[in-house]
Amino acid sequence: MAVPAEYYLVLSAGLFCIGLAGILTRKNALMFLMSVELMLNAANINFVAFSLYWGNLTGQTFALFTMALAAAEVAIGIGIILVLYRNFGDVDVTDAVGMRW
Amino acid sequence: MTTRPELRDTGGLLPAVAAVGLFVVMAAVFLGAPIGDAAGFPQNAEVANESIGDASVASNASIQTTNNGTFAQVATASGNESTLLTEDTGVNATIVTAGGSAYGVVSEPVSVTATIGYAMFGLSSQLPDELKSESFLAVFEIIDLVLVAALVGAVTLARREDLSTVVTLFTSSEDAAPSGAVAADGGSEPDVSEESTDGGDA
Numbered sequence: 001m002a003v004p005a006e007y008y009l010v011l012s013a014g015l016f017c018i019g020l021a022g023i024l025t026r027k028n029a030l031m032f033l034m035s036v037e038l039m040l041n042a043a044n045i046n047f048v049a050f051s052l053y054w055g056n057l058t059g060q061t062f063a064l065f066t067m068a069l070a071a072a073e074v075a076i077g078i079g080i081i082l083v084l085y086r087n088f089g090d091v092d093v094t095d096a097v098g099m100r101w
Numbered sequence: 102m103t104t105r106p107e108l109r110d111t112g113g114l115l116p117a118v119a120a121v122g123l124f125v126v127m128a129a130v131f132l133g134a135p136i137g138d139a140a141g142f143p144q145n146a147e148v149a150n151e152s153i154g155d156a157s158v159a160s161n162a163s164i165q166t167t168n169n170g171t172f173a174q175v176a177t178a179s180g181n182e183s184t185l186l187t188e189d190t191g192v193n194a195t196i197v198t199a200g201g202s203a204y205g206v207v208s209e210p211v212s213v214t215a216t217i218g219y220a221m222f223g224l225s226s227q228l229p230d231e232l233k234s235e236s237f238l239a240v241f242e243i244i245d246l247v248l249v250a251a252l253v254g255a256v257t258l259a260r261r262e263d264l265s266t267v268v269t270l271f272t273s274s275e276d277a278a279p280s281g282a283v284a285a286d287g288g289s290e291p292d293v294s295e296e297s298t299d300g301g302d303a
Contacts (some may be wrong), residue, residue, distance in 0.1 A: 002138070002139050004139070006131050006134070009127075009136075010132065013127035014124055016142035017121065017127075018125075021121070024116030024117060025117050055139075055140035055142055055143070056117075056233050057142075057213065057216050057232055057233070058233075058234050060176070062236075062240075069244065069247065071248065072244075072247050073251070075252060078255065079258025079259050098118045101264055
């Protein structure tokens, strides 16, 4: 028996809001990165759920590309965090307030 | 001193409450929406379809498998008539009637994973009729470039010119850079009394 699509949507909304809460409350850049990943994966759950809902594989295939995009984002994100740590000795996002320093 | 788990609220919990409120609103909308049942993915896809005569022969027809393949065999007064459905054996074949005719239909399980692969590389001719997807070949190439760009960007950001030298990337001048390399670069340990290096308070 198939799980109703509403439950997938609620799971996705929960994951998205956990990510959103992480971004709004944390200052650690690594936590920011993890929270963004949570929000991206919430979108992925919706892609896969609606793929099953419509009986069409476009959503599942698109979810794979979203994962690749998330990997690219993490690669750049960790590079930025590395520079942040070198220049400020910390990974607190509230330290970097100017475009140049 | 008692050490017990405490809620970390350095960033203020009001934004988190807003996020929970957003979840409540979204959950109420999703659970109240008339979404309906999922279509789901098909279990089997038709791969061969041979006519074996009128609908009346269907009751006398059966599927026979020999070493030469799978046949639809119709028992008639003059003997058995066999129609080759597929040269494969061990396939799932049935007799169906439609539009006044009887058909021998061969079906095989639909592989969702294989279909994703076909869709990803734009092999639309390989896609089964029962399971549709758009072609993602262009997207695949674009994501390929994005991943290469991300790799180059990550290496550019992480590179330093010399050991124990702070690369002043994105800085206006050498003087503006903080003095001394951080511990991770082989420099001295920063003064932890002034600033935290582990981000633990964030």
